[in-house]
Amino acid sequence: MVRPEFIVPPVAPSNTYQEEISKLESIIDKMSYNFTTNQSQESGIALEIKFQGLNSSLSNFAMRLEDFEMRIFEVMSRYLSISEDITVSYNKEFSLNDINKEIQTLEAFKSLGYNSKTYESLKLQQIINNDLNSISLEDMDKIKAEIEDAMKG
Numbered sequence: 001m002v003r004p005e006f007i008v009p010p011v012a013p014s015n016t017y018q019e020e021i022s023k024l025e026s027i028i029d030k031m032s033y034n035f036t037t038n039q040s041q042e043s044g045i046a047l048e049i050k051f052q053g054l055n056s057s058l059s060n061f062a063m064r065l066e067d068f069e070m071r072i073f074e075v076m077s078r079y080l081s082i083s084e085d086i087t088v089s090y091n092k093e094f095s096l097n098d099i100n101k102e103i104q105t106l107e108a109f110k111s112l113g114y115n116s117k118t119y120e121s122l123k124l125q126q127i128i129n130n131d132l133n134s135i136s137l138e139d140m141d142k143i144k145a146e147i148e149d150a151m152k153g
Helices: 012-031 044-080 099-111 117-131 137-152
Strands: none
């Protein structure tokens, strides 16, 4: 009596599929502004274009979400027989910045020997605003006041 055994299929077809999947993943990464796959040969201009593309994609996504939410509310208000006096507003201005690049820009400006307190103050505020964009306006005003006081001294 022969004992049944598991029969292993050949490896070649599965390797072919895996190679094709890897190629598709690579293409998707290039098209989707994936920053984790940053190529070392990419210039600052290429990265800036990626940032602009990502910001544009986020803005477009926010517009679609806003439209979707309004349509859902319209359907629900008809179903529930309530008035449609609601305003939906998503932030459509996105600015993803590389904070380390901005700090390097500030340091490069200082190393050139220019001593512009206004530029330095505004650049610091920009860096902090990008880093802490979810804090309250009161806290941001305190930080700005501290920066201005430090620039005076």
